[in-house]
Amino acid sequence: MxxxxxxxxxxxxxxxxxxxxxxxxxxxxxxxxxxxxxxxxxxxxxxxxxxxxxxxxxxxxxxxxxxxxxxxxxxxxxxxxxxxxxxxxxxxxxxxxxxxxxxHRLFDPAPGWLDRLRACQRQAENMVIYSAFTIPDLARIPTYPADALTRRLRADIPVRLGPRERLTVDNGEGITLLLDKLVLGRLLSEPSVMAAQLAHLRQLAGSERGPRVLIVPVTAPVIPPAALTYAMTLAGHYLIVEEGPDSVVYYTGEEAAERRRLLQDALALGVPLSVSTAVSDQAPTGGAR
The missing domain is CATH 1.10.260.40 (lambda repressor-like DNA-binding domains)
Incomplete structure (x- = not known):
């Protein structure tokens, strides 16, 4: 039964x-x-x-x-x-x-919400990931620290679907990582970790089949998103997603329009990682933690 x-x-x-x-x-x-x-x-x-x-x-x-x-x-x-x-x-x-x-707006805090988000990520034909706070999971190295609140809130969530495969130099086509410059300074207190993470991002961005990586300068006239934001094409439809530590919100149609404009502005102002002075200025020189 x-x-x-x-x-x-x-x-x-x-x-x-x-x-x-x-x-x-x-x-x-x-x-x-x-x-x-x-x-x-x-x-x-x-x-x-x-x-x-x-x-x-x-x-x-x-x-x-x-x-x-x-x-x-x-x-x-x-x-x-x-x-x-x-x-x-x-x-x-x-x-x-x-x-x-x-x-055209769906708030999903219900059981299975993380599986549904992962399903959308796995099936997206292309995707922009915009973060103003932390390196997104798909692009992290193993030693990059997870957010404590997110880890605690998700500790007991039953999951049936694994996450989308982490980005490599061979599977990033169609994906853009859009990172606020402040993200790159988050781990300056842990220079060895940040140096390794930046090296990984450079490797991804330097590959023909890797993701595009753009840095949004602090001086850019855009308001960074309050949540980890995705813009994806799913089954031919445009979808905006805002991921929180214990829920997610999806937008289509007119509900997605304003968020799409903000994202397009950030993309237009983003600087490629390979030429970003923001990265070279912030890049740690190494050393012990």
Missing amino acids: STRSATKIGPPRAGRFRLPQEGEASAAAPLVVGAYLRSLRRSRGMNGTDAAWMIRRSAATLSRMETGLLHRVADAVELLEYYGIEDAVSLAAVEDLLQEPQR
Whole structure:
């Protein structure tokens, strides 16, 4: 007996999600949940035909569901149960996300939020990562210290999906790291760590297949984001993501427009790492911690 049955919260709501009209941006919830479903399916080594058969749909319908054209809430819940997510809280959380009345803004603090974020990161066709506080996880060296608050808040979160593969000189195409200059000074008290981290960033940026790395000067007339921010193309749709230590917010359409403009301004003002005087001025000369 599944947890859902045992807790007697009833069958999934027979809701339907309105598909976007012609010219309308995709709603955030089905785009995020679709990426989540695809990542879960792939993590189990399943093909689309077999998964679609389990919910009595065609492979083409499943593909549309996984790329943001999810129509029936019950289909998503059935797939989650088939992929091994049977606890009532997690299933109800996805139902609630798909019932969210704000189509182009989705606040997700619910169980599974980190898996859904990772699913979007893993499936993004291209991505800009903008940080004003710390080196993003994907570009960190092992000795770079994790944020204590984030580590504590996420210590007990059950995860089913691993993070996107860390950036290397061979897998960074389509990714831009946009770092505020202050990020480079965060570890000046630990010169050996910062020297190694800067060397890693230079190696990434210097590779033809590595990510682009840009530094936003402190004097740049832009307001840095208060949260780690991603701009990504997911299933052909533009998505802005703001990641906090224990939740995430997604934006599409008009809700993403202002944040997109700010990001574009920062990109235009960013200096390539290879020629940044900010980096050469801040680069530690080494030494013991």
